[in-house]
Amino acid sequence: MKIGFDNDKYLHMQSEHIKERIDRFGDKLYLEFGGKLYDDYHASRVLPGFMPDSKLRMLLQLKEQAEIVIAISAGAIASNKMRGDLGITYDEDALRLIDVFRSFGLYVGSVAITQYTGETAADEFRRRLDDLGIPSYVLYKIDGYPSNIEHIVSDDGYGKNDYIETTRPLVVVTAPGPGSGKMATCLSQLYHEHKRGISAGYAKFETFPVWNLPLKHPVNIAYEAATADLNDVNMIDPFHLEAYGETTINYNRDVEIYPVLKAMFERIYGHCDYMSPTDMGVNMVGNCICDDEVCQEAGKAEVIRRYYTELCNIKTGKGSKEALYKIELLMKQAGISPSDRKVATFAMDVEQQTHAPAVAVELDNGTIIDGKTSDLLGPSAAVLLNVLKELAGIPHETMLISPEALQPITQLKKDYLGSKNPRLHSDEVLVALSISANSDANAKAALEQLPNLKGLDVHSSVMLSSIDEKIFKKLGMYLTCEPKTQVL
Numbered sequence: 001m002k003i004g005f006d007n008d009k010y011l012h013m014q015s016e017h018i019k020e021r022i023d024r025f026g027d028k029l030y031l032e033f034g035g036k037l038y039d040d041y042h043a044s045r046v047l048p049g050f051m052p053d054s055k056l057r058m059l060l061q062l063k064e065q066a067e068i069v070i071a072i073s074a075g076a077i078a079s080n081k082m083r084g085d086l087g088i089t090y091d092e093d094a095l096r097l098i099d100v101f102r103s104f105g106l107y108v109g110s111v112a113i114t115q116y117t118g119e120t121a122a123d124e125f126r127r128r129l130d131d132l133g134i135p136s137y138v139l140y141k142i143d144g145y146p147s148n149i150e151h152i153v154s155d156d157g158y159g160k161n162d163y164i165e166t167t168r169p170l171v172v173v174t175a176p177g178p179g180s181g182k183m184a185t186c187l188s189q190l191y192h193e194h195k196r197g198i199s200a201g202y203a204k205f206e207t208f209p210v211w212n213l214p215l216k217h218p219v220n221i222a223y224e225a226a227t228a229d230l231n232d233v234n235m236i237d238p239f240h241l242e243a244y245g246e247t248t249i250n251y252n253r254d255v256e257i258y259p260v261l262k263a264m265f266e267r268i269y270g271h272c273d274y275m276s277p278t279d280m281g282v283n284m285v286g287n288c289i290c291d292d293e294v295c296q297e298a299g300k301a302e303v304i305r306r307y308y309t310e311l312c313n314i315k316t317g318k319g320s321k322e323a324l325y326k327i328e329l330l331m332k333q334a335g336i337s338p339s340d341r342k343v344a345t346f347a348m349d350v351e352q353q354t355h356a357p358a359v360a361v362e363l364d365n366g367t368i369i370d371g372k373t374s375d376l377l378g379p380s381a382a383v384l385l386n387v388l389k390e391l392a393g394i395p396h397e398t399m400l401i402s403p404e405a406l407q408p409i410t411q412l413k414k415d416y417l418g419s420k421n422p423r424l425h426s427d428e429v430l431v432a433l434s435i436s437a438n439s440d441a442n443a444k445a446a447l448e449q450l451p452n453l454k455g456l457d458v459h460s461s462v463m464l465s466s467i468d469e470k471i472f473k474k475l476g477m478y479l480t481c482e483p484k485t486q487v488l
Contacts, residue, residue, distance in 0.1 A: 001366060001455045004294030005285075006050035013284040018205070020063070021282055024273075030186040030211025032173040034206035038100050043207055045478065046222045046299045047285065048455070055205075059172065060104060061338050066103055067109040070094050071180045074113050074122035082318075083177055084245035091125050094174040098134065109166055110135040112173075114181025139181065140190055146260045153267045158363070174216070175384040176257055179232060183257075183323055183463045187264060194268050201273070202265075204254075204280045209234045211248045211278050212286035218299025218334055220249060225306040225330050228323035240276035248278040300334050301457070301478075304341045307331060312455035312463055315483040344459040344480060351461035357486055359383040359464075361477070362457045363390065373423070376406045379460065380468040381429035387453065388433075388446035388475075399422040400443045401432045426471040453477055462486040 193200040206224035256275040265272040313319025350358035356373035371383025413419040436443035454476030
């Protein structure tokens with residue numbers, strides 16, 4: 001994989017700037033973490049070289065000073081909102097994140113249930129947290145938020161919220177996904193801390209859009225595509241331009257909310273330390289790009305992937321035409337189209353030739369390997385075997401798993417497990433390959449190539465089963481599908 005981002009430089013610069021921001025305030029800093037704290041796969045796709053756990057590794061350098069508060073909205077709990085990249089609900093992801101953070105020695109102080117209006121599902125989740133020994137607090141939905149500042153910054157607004165007990169100078173507020181109420185949690189805490197005579201500050205760790213990249217840089221456009229369902233729009237920060245004469249990039253929600261935040265700070269403290277929404281941020285990503293051309297290409301590829309993802313979301317009832325139209329507009333701005341995804345075009349050509357579902361994978365050198373549907377293998381399983389052979393330098397005609405070994409598995413599926421599809425899925429063929437590796441040198445050599453699949457683009461001519469989809473994600477491959485249901 002071509003590298004466009006210096007991850008080590010990022011870890012150093014980001015942690016140093018956070019330390020500086022802590023020193024700037026008195027007793028406590030509330031740091032809102034935008035995006036994914038632990039597994040930021042979007043960042044790793046558009047900034048090749050960025051590790052998905054970079055933010056976590058950076059935070060580990062501050063772990064003696066930091067505690068984590070996880071925010072989740074009551075509405076997300078009640079609606080079973082899903083994390084699309086992991087396929088789990090926000091409440092399950094909150095519990096997963098707690099386990100992940102604790103496994104690294106980070107202190108998770110509590111969970112904040114935000115925008116609460118009496119949701120029964122949120123009450124049940126709180127009972128579950130209580131059973132697990134995890135403190136939780138409630139922040140209510142406030143009438144007139146965010147415009148009625150006099151009401152919000154009062155005992156009837158933020159004052160009605162629970163005061164979240166924290167013990168460390170750096171409080172990191174993170175969440176399973178956007179719209180979870182992280183900023184409201186921070187501001188509510190500032191209000192309560194001020195009433196208790198505690199000097200506290202606020203800063204925002206928001207990776208995207210990258211403030212010191214051009215407005216129409218593909219990395220920033222890719223962020224808009226990723227948040228098309230939220231209708232976020234990148235824009236020049238007018239407050240920063242006015243205050244410093246410097247052009248920086250932010251997005252509409254932060255720009256729109258800044259006058260409100262400024263007024264809230266002035267009401268709480270009598271002044272505001274920040275002259276612009278960009279001022280609030282702590283983001284060194286733009287300073288750590290080491291190959292801009294690589295990142296530009298990665299950003300363009302991500303926009304096209306988002307396009308295919310939204311097509312499939314619409315097919316399954318989870319997407320919207322408005323989001324699709326937004327991504328189509330972004331593709332025009334970036335000067336790209338779906339046909340630029342060569343692996344997709346290749347997969348569709350194979351399907352047209354074979355009249356059956358096909359899957360294709362593009363290697364780092366531009367070579368495209370296909371997987372066809374057969375009596376024994378589904379196209380996902382076939383393409384994995386073919387790619388592993390290619391990477392291992394094994395002739396294509398070499399059999400890694402004998403048909404005699406595969407047939408009993410298909411018989412088991414069809415005759416005993418009642419499966420309508422006797423063909424092997426990708427997980428089943430990998431298990432069979434690992435068994436063959438004990439006695440076959442070629443199978444062993446192919447199996448050892450699995451780590452080299454990470455970061456490769458893959459496209460299916462039909463929407464895959466959840467099993468195959470999860471395998472590609474676990475392997476770190478970048479999957480897209482045509483919005484068509486597979487007919488068995």
